[in-house]
Amino acid sequence: MPRCDPAHNLSTMTDVPISRRSLLAGAAGALGAGALQQQLSRLSPADPTKVPGAPTSDLGGRSPFERPRRVPVGGNQGISLTPLQDLCGIVTPADLHFERHHAGVPAIDPQRYKLLIHGMVERPMVFDLQALRRFPAVSALHFLECSGNGGASYRNLRPDLSPQLIDGLTSTSEWTGVPLATLFRAVGVKPGATWFLAEGEDAAVMARSIPIAKGWEDALIAYGQNGEPLRPEQGYPARLLLPGWEGNSNVKWLRRIEVSDHPFMTREETSKYTDPLADGTARQFSFVMDAKSIITFPAYPVTLPGPGWWEISGIAWSGRGMISRVEISTDGGRQWTPAELQLPVLARCHTRFRYSWNWDGRESLIMSRAVDETGYVQPTLAELRAVRGIGTFYHFNHIRAWRVRSDGSVVFGLEG
Amino acid sequence: MRRVVLVATIGLSIGACRGGGSPRGSAPGSAPSSNLPVLNFGRTATAEEIRAWDIAISPDGTGLPPGRGTATQGALLYRQKCAMCHGPTGTEGPAERLVGREPRQGFPFGKDPALVRTIGNYWPYATTLYDYIHRAMPLNAPGSLEPDEIYSAVAFLLWRNEIISDTTVINAQTLPRVVMPARDRFVTDNRRGGGEIR
Numbered sequence: 001m002p003r004c005d006p007a008h009n010l011s012t013m014t015d016v017p018i019s020r021r022s023l024l025a026g027a028a029g030a031l032g033a034g035a036l037q038q039q040l041s042r043l044s045p046a047d048p049t050k051v052p053g054a055p056t057s058d059l060g061g062r063s064p065f066e067r068p069r070r071v072p073v074g075g076n077q078g079i080s081l082t083p084l085q086d087l088c089g090i091v092t093p094a095d096l097h098f099e100r101h102h103a104g105v106p107a108i109d110p111q112r113y114k115l116l117i118h119g120m121v122e123r124p125m126v127f128d129l130q131a132l133r134r135f136p137a138v139s140a141l142h143f144l145e146c147s148g149n150g151g152a153s154y155r156n157l158r159p160d161l162s163p164q165l166i167d168g169l170t171s172t173s174e175w176t177g178v179p180l181a182t183l184f185r186a187v188g189v190k191p192g193a194t195w196f197l198a199e200g201e202d203a204a205v206m207a208r209s210i211p212i213a214k215g216w217e218d219a220l221i222a223y224g225q226n227g228e229p230l231r232p233e234q235g236y237p238a239r240l241l242l243p244g245w246e247g248n249s250n251v252k253w254l255r256r257i258e259v260s261d262h263p264f265m266t267r268e269e270t271s272k273y274t275d276p277l278a279d280g281t282a283r284q285f286s287f288v289m290d291a292k293s294i295i296t297f298p299a300y301p302v303t304l305p306g307p308g309w310w311e312i313s314g315i316a317w318s319g320r321g322m323i324s325r326v327e328i329s330t331d332g333g334r335q336w337t338p339a340e341l342q343l344p345v346l347a348r349c350h351t352r353f354r355y356s357w358n359w360d361g362r363e364s365l366i367m368s369r370a371v372d373e374t375g376y377v378q379p380t381l382a383e384l385r386a387v388r389g390i391g392t393f394y395h396f397n398h399i400r401a402w403r404v405r406s407d408g409s410v411v412f413g414l415e416g
Numbered sequence: 417m418r419r420v421v422l423v424a425t426i427g428l429s430i431g432a433c434r435g436g437g438s439p440r441g442s443a444p445g446s447a448p449s450s451n452l453p454v455l456n457f458g459r460t461a462t463a464e465e466i467r468a469w470d471i472a473i474s475p476d477g478t479g480l481p482p483g484r485g486t487a488t489q490g491a492l493l494y495r496q497k498c499a500m501c502h503g504p505t506g507t508e509g510p511a512e513r514l515v516g517r518e519p520r521q522g523f524p525f526g527k528d529p530a531l532v533r534t535i536g537n538y539w540p541y542a543t544t545l546y547d548y549i550h551r552a553m554p555l556n557a558p559g560s561l562e563p564d565e566i567y568s569a570v571a572f573l574l575w576r577n578e579i580i581s582d583t584t585v586i587n588a589q590t591l592p593r594v595v596m597p598a599r600d601r602f603v604t605d606n607r608r609g610g611g612e613i614r
Contacts, residue, residue: 135457375610
């Protein structure tokens with residue numbers, strides 16, 4: 001499928017199992033390769049300059065040649081992974097934004113929606129959607145990432161892992177909303193308040209305790225995503241957005257905020273989303289996503305047609321601020337060379353990196369290593385396992401690798 | 417006629433976009449700098465609205481309603497409403513395993529990926545059980561259980577995990593006093609960015 005990466009074109013796509021399968025299932029149904037080519041030629045005339053084009057329409061759609069898809073797993077308590085290898089730039093199309101739900105996607109009528117803020121406040125208030133939208137708004141590009149992202153690349157490693165299966169639980173959108181600080185001023189947060197509970201209107205009434213400082217600093221009650229209202233899967237009509245913090249704390253379908261002087265110890269901050277460590281403890285309230293990067297091209301299941309110049313490309317991000325550097329190794333981590341960072345480089349946002357590589361045709365282990373503005377360097381798998389332990393959960397931000405074999409095939413490159 | 421007007425308007429707005437001048441704006445994500453007064457477009461919440469949604473239970477028991485239950489009562493409820501997903505004894509699945517105290521020594525979850533986290537070996541607060549079951553269980557009828565049923569289910573699960581006896585009454589006073597085996601295993605986040613991998 002002719003996606004953003006250069007090894008995918010119509011002449012090679014039928015050699016790529018995953019592309020062929022998705023194309024057959026989508027554009028052409030259960031047809032053979034010959035029938036598929038016939039079908040595709042019907043979608044595009046031999047010479048488009050000799051046929052008047054299609055009229056305008058009230059809603060755009062993708063080219064019929066493009067069928068990027070999330071990978072859903074686990075039903076209404078599951079996940080759906082963003083196809084990172086199909087994307088270019090830093091913005092994730094809203095319909096490809098990853099999903100993680102605890103009891104499915106609720107259907108909420110925006111006319112009946114309300115957000116209650118109460119607890120340690122001077123004036124308990126209810127805000128409907130019109131009220132939220134009337135406050136001075138801000139927009140900002142930020143990544144969101146499930147803290148379990150990367151788990152497939154941490155233990156029981158397999159060669160047949162794609163960027164989507166490893167890191168597809170991160171996406172970037174432009175979010176628009178009202179700063180929570182604005183609402184805190186409206187309700188009059190009382191002195192002594194240190195935490196707030198954020199609670200959703202889903203069937204799990206999913207709830208997390210958040211330090212109140214984050215609410216004052218940069219939290220948003222977001223109602224806009226990439227220029228339109230939030231998608232239902234991302235929390236329509238309004239959600240909490242905590243830039244740089246683990247996805248689960250960014251409570252979707254937000255219906256209640258209770259200001260408090262203690263955390264509530266909900267299931268999602270005790271039984272789940274705590275990180276067992278090698279020293280026999282478990283880390284709690286580990287909100288910030290540490291710096292991370294992944295090469296999205298070349299990566300499994302791509303096959304490079306031959307040696308020569310190829311652009312290694314991928315994304316890097318940090319929950320602590322801006323990415324200051326991404327380095328590339330093509331020799332398994334012995335030598336590192338800086339990649340180009342595509343502007344804009346924004347805080348707590350995906351950053352696209354690119355590196356021109358003259359592949360000599362020999363087997364190569366390629367890696368990316370992100371450094372953020374605090375000086376934090378993305379660790380190796382061995383370094384992370386040493387401090388967290390092989391059994392840990394969540395926050396898997398170690399260096400990923402791809403093995404480019406001499407025949408051009410690419411597989412996940414970490415082993416063990 | 418309407419279409420002509422529309423096209424004319426679009427033409428005008430395209431022209432307007434070409435206006436010169438250097439951009440002036442706020443940094444992405446920064447709150448609107450302002451000399452505005454405190455704005456408030458909400459309305460005061462009624463006591464009834466707060467009562468209807470104020471369901472969170474704190475570790476000190478704040479929020480727990482009147483009611484009571486024992487493991488014996490909970491066993492019946494568990495068979496009827498929980499066992500279909502969590503198995504006859506809370507260990508069989510297919511849904512999350514609820515019961516288990518192994519390993520009895522230490523807290524080696526970071527070292528051993530084969531260990532299954534359960535209520536008995538991992539949950540630090542007993543109040544979380546009430547809070548969570550009330551919010552989200554059973555999966556096919558969330559929020560449907562009465563306080564006596566929830567207290568009974570909590571008592572049953574604590575008993576199955578060998579934390580209380582089968583005659584212990586669980587209510588708003590006793591539940592916060594239950595000390596969970598994993599109570600002291602949790603530490604605060606010490607990651608700070610910079611040079612150290614933690």
